[in-house]
Amino acid sequence: MSGQSNGVPRWVARLIDRLGTARAEDFSRLPTPAEGGRASAVLVLLGEQAGAPDVLMLQRAETLRNHAGQPAFPGGASDPEDVDAAATALREADEEVGLRPESVTVLTQLPRLWIPVSDFVVTPVLAWWHTPHEVHPREPAEVARVDRLPVAELVDPDNRLMLRHPSGWMGPAFQVRGMLVWGFTAGVLSVLLEMGGWARPWPRDRVADLPAPAPQPTPSAGDELG
Numbered sequence: 001m002s003g004q005s006n007g008v009p010r011w012v013a014r015l016i017d018r019l020g021t022a023r024a025e026d027f028s029r030l031p032t033p034a035e036g037g038r039a040s041a042v043l044v045l046l047g048e049q050a051g052a053p054d055v056l057m058l059q060r061a062e063t064l065r066n067h068a069g070q071p072a073f074p075g076g077a078s079d080p081e082d083v084d085a086a087a088t089a090l091r092e093a094d095e096e097v098g099l100r101p102e103s104v105t106v107l108t109q110l111p112r113l114w115i116p117v118s119d120f121v122v123t124p125v126l127a128w129w130h131t132p133h134e135v136h137p138r139e140p141a142e143v144a145r146v147d148r149l150p151v152a153e154l155v156d157p158d159n160r161l162m163l164r165h166p167s168g169w170m171g172p173a174f175q176v177r178g179m180l181v182w183g184f185t186a187g188v189l190s191v192l193l194e195m196g197g198w199a200r201p202w203p204r205d206r207v208a209d210l211p212a213p214a215p216q217p218t219p220s221a222g223d224e225l226g
Contacts, residue, residue: 008105008128011053011196012046016107018195019126024111027191032114037121042075043089044188045104047129052150053198055189056129058097058137059145059179069144071179073124073188074099085109085123097146098138103131115184124188149176155193157202165210173208182210 008016024032045056059071074093082088086106093099110124137143153159153176163173163182172190173182181189193199 007130008107009048009053012107012128015046015192015196016126019108019110022111022195024113026195027111027188028113030114030116032112032121037114037119039078039085039088039123040076040120041078041085041088041092041123041125042073042185042188043093043099043104044073044110044124044126044192045093045099045129046127047132047148049132049148049150052152054148054150055154056093056097056099056135057147057149057179057181057185058143059147061140061142061144070183070185071181072185075122077120086125086127089123089125089127096138096143097135099135100131100133103129103133105130110188113184113188122184145179147177147179149174149179149181151193151196151198153177154189155198155200157200160202161206161208162204163210164207170207180211 043056047054047056056074057071058074060069074096075089076092078085078088079091082091086109090099090101090104090106094101105128107126107128110126113122113124114120115122135146137146154174159175161173161175162170163180163186164170171182172186173180174186174189190199
């Protein structure tokens, strides 16, 4: 994973090249409405430790009414003062885990994706963490944990499965370092791992039921991979 290209590692540059032709259909079979929906953004923050890539992830507090205990990218709804999706994603990451915006290089925005159950239109913002620093939950009532999940562990076939919701929805999931990553977040991760050339074959017939109590299902970006 060594080497730099335009200030970012070559593995990041290769991913950016692949994303140059990405369409919303590559991430979700659900068409994004041309109008309407609540604008929001998430920060897909790539980093590197000892030459190995990772991604920043938080885990929601168990006491939340929605998405309790669910791992996610930092992010949330846009505020009127946010000039663009990147501003939303960086502001939310600062508020949630204390991420310093100056430590991040925004690389590109992924296609806007629609989550019909909440009517959010989400823009994933891909970024490079050029100056990593300590992060932590700033509001324990909302964020229980923050961690950097190594890509090598995310693509390990032993850590991958399909997750089934009682509603019948089913999509890809990851079990890494005590986190069960599923739904929208897992769908975006699945596609990025494929596009980055990291994905390894894994048993698609390994299916588990979403543990109770279950939040409302979030249609997964990339749920067609199942």
